[in-house]
Amino acid sequence: MILSNKKQIRTGLAGIAVVFILLTAAVVNGEVFDLTDYPSQHPAVDSLRTELFYVSKDSSAWDRMSPLYRSFYQTRTTGHTQIFPKREPLTYNLWLQEKPAELIVVLPGLGGHYSNVTSTAFADLFYNAGYSVLVISSAMNWEFMESASSVKAPGYTPVDAADVLNALQVISKQLDREYPGKIKRRLLLGYSLGALHSLFISNIEYGVKQPLFSRYLAINPPVDAFYAMSVIDRYYMVGAKWDKVEMDRRLKKAVKVYMELVSGKTDKNKKIELDADEAKFLIGVNFHLILGDIIYSIYRSHKLGIINAEYSWCDRNKIYAEINTFSYRKYIKKYLLKVYSEKFNQKLTVAELNRRSSLEAIRQSLMKNPAIRVLHTKNDFLLNKANHKWLAEVLGERLTLFSDGGHLGNFYLRDVQQKIIESMIIKQKTK
Amino acid sequence: MFRNKAQIPLVLLLLAVIFYSGTVNAEDINDRYRSSTVIAMFDYSLPQPVLLVGVSEPLMESAYTSEIVGQLPPSTNEILEIEDPIQGFNRVMFVGNDFFIMWIMRPVSRTYEFIIPLYFRERIGHIYDNSQMPRKVLSNLCRSRYKGAGIEFSRFLINTTVGIGGAYDPAYDWWELRPYPSDFGAAFADWGFEHGAYIVLPIQGSTSVRNVTGLVLDTAADPMFWVSWFLLPFPIGLSVNGGLSVNGASLVISAYERMRSSSIDPYMTMRNYWYLRRIYDIEQ
Structure with missing residues (x-):
């Protein structure tokens, strides 16, 4: 009898443990999406598929017969903003909805220019979903470096991210002046290095009364900047x-x-x-x-x-x-x-620079900030196993993992695009 | 296609067994299932990375402390076998061409674009491309690509008749006859001639010693050249050639502007792109 009771207790405890683990797993693991039809190869080969993500709207012959026809890229407004005196102004591309709309700011990956194909494809995706879109160059692009960087050499994430935020604040003020009432909330999307910067920007704005952005979506961010390099x-x-x-x-x-x-x-x-x-x-x-x-x-x-x-x-x-x-x-x-x-004014080591440049440096705000969403792939070659574990641990359910795609190589899939758009939606709190 | 990953139940089953046996601890889990990233996510008790996330990777040990291990691959110039001994001349030509494109060709092209919609500009481009059959057939023959020559000739016959002078491409759309583009520069490449020096010519733009030679033969095999300069009256021939140039420019000028604005050294970007493009032209 006693033995039987012990067994029951142990079985019961095991059951509770399983339920506990199940609940914990749901929180820690976030979502994992299996891209079953993805023609998966080596992560490096998969990553080349990022080139398959381009402006989707396939114009009809009737459209192209019109003298007023313009490709999506040609519908942009190119703006210029003076960030620092005596320097070239910073240039950006803007797609503004006619009616007031939320503005998504896109930060490209390492060296990405504001006119690059992937950023334009994101602009197309979000514009068709009803958002206005603004794209600037990466902090490690020469155009940004010469217009808006406060340092002589980019690559140190905290300063680069602060420079990007500074530039975006100046641009925002300009947009508010030029297009009053057209922009509702501002949302930030970064991919690859741009994602790392967007997370550092979220850290700067965390706890601020009126942050510039209401959402920070990071897609395939490197966790450890120098490891990625x-x-x-x-x-x-x-x-x-x-x-x-x-x-x-x-x-x-x-x-x-x-x-x-x-x-x-x-x-x-x-x-x-x-x-x-x-x-x-x-x-x-x-x-x-x-x-x-x-x-x-x-x-x-x-x-x-x-x-x-x-x-x-x-x-x-x-x-x-x-x-x-x-x-x-x-x-x-x-x-x-x-x-x-x-x-x-101190002798730094590479390890120290990297410690400050990597996500571990902003762990606390990443854990607490509810405005953050991260999309990643399980086979991104810029991450090692420890990085994956770290992301899951820190972000919990705010992390979504795709099964395939390497680094940025699954954007062309409609389902991934849908998930990206969904990640931008901010649910209103019900009273 | 898009469904939740169903990998958790098996892992949970294993964990439940460990729990039930009363021996659960994170190190065990980690040792047993180190290869599983999913398991690693449950691993709370491992020490948090203090300095570097993922510092245990062997790569990281050398990444921060050592000099570059081994020889870097050859530079882009060497990989693409770019010889640029007259860069000064080329850069002057490039600046001149850039001025011509941005300040003369672009406004003309913009006006032309406004008058002729994209759809019709594409048709004109196709008609011109169709007229290049002799060049494509002859150069394919010179490269012993007999199938390619045959297909190009068939494409010409079909597209000229059914495709209304080449405006449309039923040869591909209906019979799946893919183009076999070729030129005499590619033929010289097949015969083993090296590129030689990179040259930027006025108006013509990027080329190489090998391609300039090929260009002479390409021009000789271009029916539009003979028709517009020798059969038609001079003013009409000039207009036809100018019109074709403006039409061609209107289809690519946006891409050029984009390259120009995004590049820190457009000359180098153009040069590298041209070499890559030539590799593609020859290989396809």
Whole structure:
């Protein structure tokens, strides 16, 4: 009898434990969406599918017969705002609804320009959902750096995010002046590095009486900024193991596949005919070129003495040759350490810079801020297992995980788009 | 297609077993199921990362402390085999062309766009492309792409008749005959000639020594060239050529403006893009 009671108690406790775990799991895990029809390959190959996300509206022949026809991109208003005196004004693209509407601000990924295809596709998506949309360049894009950055070298997230917020505050005031009553609430969306910045902006605004944004949606943010950069370096290094013949063969193949992808000739349901190394190398080269732009921008704006080649308008091959020797890790060491050690007047380490640049630094506000939503993929190559665990632990049900897509490679799916739009909806509190 | 992940029940079952056996602790869970990210999410008792999230990854140890390990891959110039020995001349030409595009071609093109809707501009573009059959067939033959030459010739016959002079593309829409674009520059590439130096020509824009040579043959195989300059009276020929140029520009000028505004060094962007585009033209 006693034994039987003990058994019952143990069974009962186990049942309670299961219920407890079930409830806890629902909170900690957030949502996980299985993209069953996704033609999944290596995360790097999947990531190339971000090129399949472009302006969706396929205009009819009748539309194009009208002399008044304009493509979605051509319907934008390009605005300019002076952020700092004696500098070029910051430029942005704006799609404004005719009636008063909520404004979504889009922050692109690393090096992204305000006119880039992915940001424009987001603008199209949200404009058709009834929102007004504003897109600015990434804090690590040369255009933003030269107009709105308060530092000589971008890459240190707290300062970059503060610069972005400052620019957006100035732009908001300008929009309120130019379009009174047209903008209701402001919502912030960032993807990739833009997502990291949007979360840091949420940290700055957390607890503020009248924050600029009512929602912060971060899509595929890196958790650990410098880890993400080191992965990009590793991807670029893939090409170093190929000899000239191998490089030539793989490059031709990769360029052909990529150009067809970009020009919309690829069947979205079929697998991409690239192997993991080729995709990694394409991604690595792309980000390496972006890094080149960043360093070139610093070179022409500030004399830091890191690039030694003499400037010549006629021949910049030597400058680019020197810039090409930089990886992201080298950039962090040569530029960020130098600039921020001077700025903070203390000798910093890379680990210290990274600690302040990564999401762990804003853990407390991330845990508490109800206005945050994060969408991520389970196989994003910029995250490691610890990062995934960390996100789930800190964000709980505010995190949504997609099963596939690598880094940004599932935006073209209608269901993912729907989830992105849903994540922007702020439910009104019922009295 | 879009449904909630149903992976939790199995995990919960395992956890319930561990609970029931009275040995549950987070380290056990973590050791047993370290590969599962879902399990890792339950793991509250592990020490929180103090400095770096994910610092335990071996990659991270070297990422912050070491110099670049190994040799970086070749630079973009080397990968794309770009030779740019006359960059000064090219940059001057590029600035001149940019001025021409932005201050002459763009206003003309904008006016033209307002008069001729996109739909009809696309049709004109298709008709011109259809007229390029001799170039495409001959260069395909020179590259021993006999199937390509045959398909291009068939496309020409179908599109010229059923497709109303090439305005439409029933060859692809109805018979799925995909184009086999080709030119004599690509033929030289197939024969083993290297690009040679990158050159920016006035009005013509980006090209290379190999492509300039190909361009001569391309022009010779262009029926519009012979018709407009030798068969038609000069003013009409000039108008036809000018009209085709403006029509072509109206279809791509927005993309050029976008490239120009988004690039810190448009010359380099244009040069790199042109090389990639040539690889694609030759490979497709």
